[in-house]
Amino acid sequence: MRDPLTEMQLQVNRRQFFGRSSTGIGVAALASLLNRDLFAKETAGDATRVGGLPGIPHFAPKAKRVIYLLQSGAPSQVDLLDHKPSLEKLHMTELPDSIRKGQRLTGMTAGQKKFPVVKSPWKFRQHGESGTWLSDLLPHMGKVADDICVINSMHTEAINHDPAITFFQSGHQQPGRPSIGAWLSYGLGSETENLPSFVVLLSKNSFFQAQPLYDRLWGSGFLSSKYQGVKFRSQGDPVLYLSDPAGGSDSQRRTMLDRLAKLNQLRAEEIGDPEINARIAQYEMAYRMQTSVPELADISNESASTLELYGDDVKEPGTHAANCLLARRLAERGVRFIQVFHRGWDHHSNVQKYLPDLAKQTDQGSAALIADLKQRGMLDETLVIWGGEFGRTVYSQGNPKTFGRDHHPRCFSIWMAGGGIKPGITYGQTDDYCYNITENPVHVHDFHATILHCLGINHERLTYRFQGRDYRLTDVHGTVVKDIIT
Structure with a gap:
């Protein structure tokens, strides 16, 4: 078991030191995840886009x-x-x-x-x-x-x-x-x-x-x-662990994710590792995928002509x-x-x-x-x-x-x-x-x-x-x- 001073020294490497300067960005990222309407428009001017760099695309895309x-x-x-x-x-x-x-x-x-x-x-x-x-x-x-x-x-x-x-x-x-x-x-x-x-x-x-x-x-x-x-x-599930454990409710999962995000944000502020903010974002994506992926994978609403176009293998x-x-x-x-x-x-x-x-x-x-x-x-x-x-x-x-x-x-x-x-x-x-x-x-x-x-x-x-x-x-x-x- 390391003493607290040694642990802190191991945590403060060069990348994390400079990463601390972006803590404010991490807070903004967390806020946008928990309240997505807060940052509805992208700086690139595309209101439908999520993420990406300002100024890209550089010209009108095909x-x-x-x-x-x-x-x-x-x-x-x-x-x-x-x-x-x-x-x-x-x-x-x-x-x-x-x-x-x-x-x-x-x-x-x-x-x-x-x-x-x-x-x-x-x-x-x-x-x-x-x-x-x-x-x-x-x-x-x-x-x-x-x-x-x-x-x-x-x-x-x-x-x-x-x-x-x-x-x-x-x-x-x-x-x-x-x-x-x-x-x-x-x-x-x-x-x-x-x-x-x-x-x-x-x-x-x-x-x-x-x-x-x-x-x-x-x-x-x-x-x-x-x-x-x-x-x-x-x-099975297109993505592992997409389904909630038996007996769990959506509200319980939402509460768990909110509390976990706050804990992760505290950790991000402590050591400045940008990957923690990425982890928060991935948890939120996984939560939204619980609804979007089952609907995506269900092809029962595709027309008979579309299924015929792809052939018999499409059903497997x-x-x-x-x-x-x-x-x-x-x-x-x-x-x-x-x-x-x-x-x-x-x-x-x-x-x-x-x-x-x-x-x-x-x-x-x-x-x-x-x-x-x-x-x-x-x-x-x-x-x-x-x-x-x-x-x-x-x-x-x-x-x-x-x-x-x-x-x-x-x-x-x-x-x-x-x-x-x-x-x-x-x-x-x-x-x-x-x-x-x-x-x-x-x-x-x-x-x-x-x-x-x-x-x-x-x-x-x-x-x-x-x-x-x-x-x-x-x-x-x-x-x-x-x-x-x-």
């Missing part, structure tokens, strides 16, 4: 929110989005060294002596008035081809899954930076006080073959913990289709950033067996989300993104008869829709081998800069000072891809 369908494991662009008729003639020929150009390979193919090119087993067709090329594995996406922008010239620096997905989530390959959803929560706040500004949904697949997803991928890094993503579960919680519908419901209730993770795209063998299954699990729900947002007049102000952390090789990993595709960061494909993105276009080109970019490369930092631009944010001006340096999502890089913006 989008108000983001739904990001992240396909963890890296979908094969060769078999889904990047049509390469040249591979018909190149099939089973050796990938030339002049194309590889000494590229770093993973440990899974670095020892291979031959690199036979393997064409896609599936046909590609043009869809819509735009004539967008899509694989036959994506028949439902073909119905919304005129609403999407396919980018075939994405590239990244990471060649392994964890640094690659961390890069996409935070703009840095090493853990510790805030995720993109946390940056947006910090800068733009939310359009609702009854739900978190950043929600994460994890979809299940029909077989076990998945890269792990860590909570840090939607973490807040060095930002306050109130900006981190809130993960919703697909079974945790499927990609169910999470796409839930993402739409979150969006229309004011959540700023919704991220749906779907795992299982890591196909190092037997692509012909596994890829059709994954495409079937995600195709209808993804297309339905776009169609649903559009018919509700929400697509123009909702940015929808689909893609993985890198691409797959055109050459076979292992036996070409039961071929796999290894990691390929040099070029891969994603699609974007709504929220100020030009519809019905294909951007960027790759060579005949789908191995190198030949036109309009788009780096991960450019991708992030473009997302922020659609939301009215100058990516160079959304910063946070930490350990003596101003950090931002795009680090010291990033160029907005203006060619794909309306």
Whole structure:
């Protein structure tokens, strides 16, 4: 047991010392939580916004929110989005060294002596008035081809899954930076006080073959913990401990929270730790979610035509289709950033067996989300993104008869829709081998800069000072891809 003097010395560190100067702000924050009408309007002039920084957005935004369908494991662009008729003639020929150009390979193919090119087993067709090329594995996406922008010239620096997905989530390959959803929560706040500004949904697949997803991928890094993503579960209560214990009443919980907030505020005034104020805010959010989340998760009021649009899987919680519908419901209730993770795209063998299954699990729900947002007049102000952390090789990993595709960061494909993105276009080109970019490369930092631009944010001006340096999502890089913006 430490003596009181030692305890006090341990509590007064440099950050807490300077944090004491913000005690008055903490008192104001507590007052606003307990009497929300006291601070009804935001300094940015948007009366519907909760939180966010003054002066942001920097200019009129195209989008108000983001739904990001992240396909963890890296979908094969060769078999889904990047049509390469040249591979018909190149099939089973050796990938030339002049194309590889000494590229770093993973440990899974670095020892291979031959690199036979393997064409896609599936046909590609043009869809819509735009004539967008899509694989036959994506028949439902073909119905919304005129609403999407396919980018075939994405590239990244990471060649392994964890640094690659961390890069996409935070703009840095090493853990510790805030995720993109946390940056947006910090800068733009939310359009609702009854739900978190950043929600994460994890979809299940029909077989076990998945890269792990860590909570840090939607973490807040060095930002306050109130900006981190809130993960919703697909079974039981969407959020743990959302329900009151048996025998408890709402009035009892309200009294408990009020008294707990006062105790926490006394502690904040004593040691100046800003995370205590974040804890108060999270308790209040959890209280409001007790009412908002059950209503959100209840899809019984959705029309039969809407459920039919998403397909039979929509009735099973945790499927990609169910999470796409839930993402739409979150969006229309004011959540700023919704991220749906779907795992299982890591196909190092037997692509012909596994890829059709994954495409079937995600195709209808993804297309339905776009169609649903559009018919509700929400697509123009909702940015929808689909893609993985890198691409797959055109050459076979292992036996070409039961071929796999290894990691390929040099070029891969994603699609974007709504929220100020030009519809019905294909951007960027790759060579005949789908191995190198030949036109309009788009780096991960450019991708992030473009997302922020659609939301009215100058990516160079959304910063946070930490350990003596101003950090931002795009680090010291990033160029907005203006060619794909309306």
